[in-house]
Amino acid sequence: xxxxxxxxxxxxxxxxQCFKGEAGAAKFKVxxxxxxxxxxxxxxxRSQMYLREAEAVVVKLVYESPPAEDEAWDNTDSPEWFYSxxxxxxxxxxxxxxxxxxxxxxxxxxxxxLEAV
Amino acid sequence: MSNSDDHDHDxxxxxxxxxxSDFEVLEVAVRELCIEKGIFTQDDHNQWTEYMHTLGPxxxxxxxxxxxxxxxxxxxCIDDPVKASLAVGVDWVNxxxxxxxxxxxxxxxxxxxxxxxxxxxxxxxxxSCYPRPILGQSPEWYRTPNYRRRMVRWPRQVLSEFGLQLxxxxxxxxxxxxxxxRYVVMPTRPEGTDGWSxxxxxxxxxxxxxxxxxxxxxxxxxxxxxxxxxxxxxYGH
Amino acid sequence: xxxxxxxxxxxxxxxxVWNDLREEYGVENPDPPWRVTLESTCEALNEGACxxxxxxxxxEEDDLVDELYxxxxxxxxQLLALAHSMIIRGIMTEEDLAQxxxxxxxxxxxx
Numbered sequence: 476x477x478x479x480x481x482x483x484x485x486x487x488x489x490x491x492q493c494f495k496g497e498a499g500a501a502k503f504k505v506x507x508x509x510x511x512x513x514x515x516x517x518x519x520x521r522s523q524m525y526l527r528e529a530e531a532v533v534v535k536l537v538y539e540s541p542p543a544e545d546e547a548w549d550n551t552d553s554p555e556w557f558y559s560x561x562x563x564x565x566x567x568x569x570x571x572x573x574x575x576x577x578x579x580x581x582x583x584x585x586x587x588x589l590e591a592v
Numbered sequence: 593m594s595n596s597d598d599h600d601h602d603x604x605x606x607x608x609x610x611x612x613s614d615f616e617v618l619e620v621a622v623r624e625l626c627i628e629k630g631i632f633t634q635d636d637h638n639q640w641t642e643y644m645h646t647l648g649p650x651x652x653x654x655x656x657x658x659x660x661x662x663x664x665x666x667x668x669c670i671d672d673p674v675k676a677s678l679a680v681g682v683d684w685v686n687x688x689x690x691x692x693x694x695x696x697x698x699x700x701x702x703x704x705x706x707x708x709x710x711x712x713x714x715x716x717x718x719x720s721c722y723p724r725p726i727l728g729q730s731p732e733w734y735r736t737p738n739y740r741r742r743m744v745r746w747p748r749q750v751l752s753e754f755g756l757q758l759x760x761x762x763x764x765x766x767x768x769x770x771x772x773x774r775y776v777v778m779p780t781r782p783e784g785t786d787g788w789s790x791x792x793x794x795x796x797x798x799x800x801x802x803x804x805x806x807x808x809x810x811x812x813x814x815x816x817x818x819x820x821x822x823x824x825x826x827y828g829h
Numbered sequence: 830x831x832x833x834x835x836x837x838x839x840x841x842x843x844x845x846v847w848n849d850l851r852e853e854y855g856v857e858n859p860d861p862p863w864r865v866t867l868e869s870t871c872e873a874l875n876e877g878a879c880x881x882x883x884x885x886x887x888x889e890e891d892d893l894v895d896e897l898y899x900x901x902x903x904x905x906x907q908l909l910a911l912a913h914s915m916i917i918r919g920i921m922t923e924e925d926l927a928q929x930x931x932x933x934x935x936x937x938x939x940x
Contacts, residue, residue, distance in 0.1 A: 485692030489674075489685040489699030491772045493692065519884075521718055521770050525744065538700055540772055547884060557771060564766075568745055574760065580744060582768040609854045612937045614844030615905050619863040620937065621929045622912050623870045625921050628929075631880050632873040640869035690876055695883040719887040729860070729868065732903045737895075 481551055491540040497554040498539035502586055507533045509560065509589040519547040522588050529567055530592055531560035534581065542585040555585040639689040646687075648728040649799040651680040652776050655703075655726070656802070657793035660781045666705070669778065673701040682726045697724050698772035704804075705778045709762050712777045713751065713804030715743040716769040723774035727802055733818050734803065744768055754805040755816060777804035784810035831896045834916055836923050836930075837909050841898060846905050864904045871911060880920055889914045 485493040503509060513527040514520075521543040537559050541551040564578040565571045571578070627634055655676060659666035669676040674684050684699040685692065693699040701723055704712035716722065717740050722730035733739050743750050747764050751757075758764060767775045779801050785793060800806035800815040847861035874881040890910040897913070898906040915921050 482690075482692065487686060487691055490693045491698060491700055492685070523717055523768065523770060525717075537702075537773060543771065543884075547882075559773070561765075564747075571745075575748065575764075577763040578747065578765070579763065580766045580768060583771040583773055585771075607855045609850045609856055611845070611850060611854075612934070613846075613850060613861075614840045615846065615908055616861065616863050617930055617934045617937060618840055618844075618912060619867050619870075619908055621926060621933045622908070622915065622921075623866060624933065625925060625929055626870065626874065629921070631920070632876070636873050636876065637866075637869050640872045641866055644865045644868055689872075694872060694875060696872070719884075719891065729864070732859075735903055737891075 491538040491557075494539045494541065494551075494554040496539070498556045498586075501536055501556040503533050503536075503556075503558060503589060503591070505533050505535065508592040509533060509558075510592050511560075511584065512588050512590055514588065518544070520544050522584055523582070525567060526562070526582070526584070529562055531562045533558050534561045535559040537583055540585070542587060544587075555587060557583050557585050558589065559583050560589075636689075643688050644729075647724060649726075649802060650794070651677070651682045652723070652726045652802045653797035654680045654790070654794045655776075656778050656797045657790045659703075659778060660793055661790055666778075669703040670705060673703050673776075674699065676703070677701060677726055680726075684725050688725065696721070698774065700773045701726065701776060702773045703776050703778050704765070704767055706780050706804075708780060710765055711758055711762050711804065711807075712765050712767060712775075713743065713747060714767050714769060714775045714777060715740055717741065717744055718770050721769040721774060723776050725774075726776060727799065731799065731818070751805060754800070754818070756806055776802050779804075779808050782808045782810055831893055831913070831917075833897055834913055834923060836927055837912055837916075838897075841901050841905075841909055844905065846902050848902055860904065863908075867904060867908055867911070881914060881918065886911065886914055 481493065508530060510530050511522070511526045511528060514522075535558070537557045539554045539556055540546070541554050545551070545553060559581055560583070562580045563576065564580055565573060565576050567580060623637065626632055627637070655669060658679065659669050665676065665679070677684055684697075684701060688694065688697060704714070706712055720730055720735040720740065722734065724730070739750065744766055747766050748758060751764070769775055779797070781793070782796070785796070795813050796808045796810065798806065798808070798813070798815045801808045806815065850856070851858065871883065871886060874886070875883040890907060893910040893913050894906050898909050901909060912926065916923055916926065
């Protein structure tokens with residue numbers, strides 16, 4: 476089995492802090508509207524099925540890190556920006572009651588999962 | 593024990609279970625086989641165990657109490673939760689044996705600050721990520737498919753099962769902890785606590801308040817007992 | 830679909846879970862005393878040689894619990910799933926475990 480952490484690099488610094496500055500310029504900024512891409516799940520992902528093709532607003536650029544899809548296989552070569560995204564519950568679930576249209580869900584995805592709306 | 597809801601009881605001569613279960617034997621056997629096969633040493637294991645014993649929800653409760661009393665500290669909790677955690681004795685990076693976090697405990701805490709009209713609640717639909725360094729081990733119900741799958745979809749219903757009825761004009765914001773951020777909810781300070789000290793306030797910020805399934809009350813210092821529901825219609829994620 | 834492991838099934842069927850024990854003995858602690866050492870084992874398996882990465886273990890635990898151990902409460906089911914993962918990955922064999930269980934049982938009951 477593979478070692479999934481760059482121990483030396485992260486020791487005393489923290490994960491994801493140790494990848495700071497490695498993702499380059501962020502493609503999206505706070506306030507941008509994005510759509511979640513429906514990429515195939517080949518081996519491993521932490522992008523929930525229920526978010527696919529939904530629209531969201533970027534609320535925070537949270538950190539830079541290898542995406543889970545790479546990190547699960549010890550590939551830390553291509554860190555990406557991670558975004559905290561805010562979804563309207565009524566956009567995620569067709570049967571969500573309209574009277575609670577202010578209800579939201581926040582979660583994080585890496586840049587490869589997002590496309591501009 | 594690591595679950596600090598019971599720290600007080602630990603000081604009393606608590607009754608013991610005078611019986612060794614097959615599960616207890618299994619736990620010892622698995623651990624010893626790992627050591628025998630050289631996968632880890634007894635020392636490695638002891639370090640983790642010592643660390644786990646230090647964990648519980650008390651530091652997070654204190655962080656909230658401090659923030660209720662000090663606006664500058666509250667801002668620090670929002671801007672730099674790693675630094676804010678140091679003030680309550682939690683070092684996200686260096687206190688655990690690995691010194692960089694683990695997949696269970698990545699070093700990116702975030703404090704979700706409730707407002708009078710916005711209520712946060714935390715879930716991890718993919719597994720059961722939990723801010724263990726500052727909140728201890730997750731409760732059983734947090735790990736159940738029932739909670740994980742239903743909280744994102746029917747949050748108001750699940751919260752009402754927890755005894756928390758949210759008024760219609762309060763927005764609920766579910767945080768699904770799916771990557772490297774570990775969320776802690778900072779609830780609003782309840783009525784009836786004017787003039788209270790930090791110690792007094794910290795006592796009412798229970799674990800469930802910090803996950804977001806309960807709101808602190810001046811008259812409650814321990815979480816209500818939870819019945820663990822089974823998922824009736826589980827669906828894949 | 831995961832294949833069941835007779836040795837672990839037997840423990841699942843015959844083992845007394847903490848919820849029952851603590852009720853019988855009037856113990857208030859919600860977790861068995863071995864929960865912390867179990868969590869430490871999981872962390873130690875992830876660290877160093879990274880024999881069983883936490884993410885993989887946790888995913889596998891979900892599947893195994895769904896398919897085989899859903900009737901068993903936590904943390905007993907976490908323990909069964911861990912032992913199961915270790916056996917199917919060849920970290921230990923069922924025979925290794927069966928043999929060592931006997932040794933441990935004898936020792937703990939003698940103490």
